[in-house]
Amino acid sequence: MMKSHYLLVFLCTGYIGWAQAEIYKKVDADGHVTYSSTPTKGSKKLDLGPLTIVPSPARARNNATPPDFLKVDSDTQKNRDNLRHKILEEELSTEQKLIEEARQNLINGKENSEILKDKDGRNYRNDAKYEENIKGLQGQVILHEKNVEALKTELHKLK
Template sequence: MKAALLIIGLIVSLPVHAEIYKYVDESGQVTYTNLPRRGAKRLNLEPAETTAAPARKKEASTPANFPRVDSNTQRKRDDLRRSVLQDELLTEERNLAEATAAQKAGEALRSGEQAGSASWRARTDKLRDIVKRHEDNIRALKKELASIK
């Protein structure tokens, strides 16, 4: 079994060779094909030379003349950003609590309404979307806060 796989592997790995023909029709259209046809000329193509790609210089991610910020200034900017994000996080957490309470109240059936009715479903879907949006915002804010050095 191993010998058969080895033989198949060797056969498959042999270089493929195909003859290439160039055919020009009456209207001047040039066609290259591996199928011989009347009036086509066989092309003798030498194997393409392969060379390694030249090594690329690693370019700086920012231009050399780009203004630099000293570490003290950057630390102040990061602190301010952290403070703003924490304030937004507190606001979103408050909004989530309110939206969750509104969702629970909105899921209660109103007089003459049936669970699963179109109006009930529309109301609860809207409230569920609002809760989800606040949860997504909280996740994003926590991710941003974690990325600040």
């Protein structure tokens, strides 16, 4: 039984040697480099030496806090968390007011498009300017909606 184990190890190490191929390098007239496992005219065999497999060192996972790291007592941290929560709530309230204003501005912009008169006295609307104005107002609504969602996410993380 022991001899078959040595035979298996010997065969495996021999197989690793077979896996190494000869590598040839060729540089053409334009300076392009080509590597190949088959020799071609003008190519040179590279001596890469034996294949060695080096295991990568395991990373030490040290999640411990260093002893000289500044520490905050629980009451101070609780006060900081409460203050952060209060600030986020105030920002959320402000953003919700701003989103309502932006939505109202969009409604007003759609209803009150600028009417111009041409030289013959006919009324018309500058569609390009109208579309640009509406896109800007829609952008403001979207911006405030994203801000509200971000603030709600932050508040949810605090709970």
